[in-house]
Amino acid sequence: MSVGYDSTAVRVRLNRGDGTFDDGSTYPVPSYPSELGASDFDGDADLDLMVVSAPGVSVLANAGEGSFGSATALEASEAILRLAIADLNADGRLDITLLARSSQLAVRLDEGSLGFAGAQPYGVGPRPSAIAALDLNGAAEPIWQSRTAAATTSVCC
């Protein structure tokens, strides 16, 4: 999968099984896509796509055999910079954490069928630039790390 920042599409190239990839298919997304993630957000065992773009975050449901439906926007009240995917409440469904320009993490729990709960915000330092959701304490519960201009901040769940 790839996106070009000045484009309005995601390109998906399928692996032929020998380490080479096909010419790919493109799927329209909102302008300036900057980040991609994949998880089964609707529970049908196919990986769906999540794209962070300038206007917000969109989900493209996997229609099977590597093709995807149209982008569906998630409501977001502010510009999103980065995306992390991890099961944050141990229910077996992968949830999303969005890093916003306003120096906040917004946790959105997966409710299935491409739906996500309302945002639970957590503050981070100024000018955030990166995010990761990792199990850093061996508790099988991810901790977020966000990197800002000033420091790396960890937020435990």
Ligand SMILES: [Ca+2]
């Ligand atoms: Ca799916």
Ligand SMILES: [Ca+2]
């Ligand atoms: Ca979950």
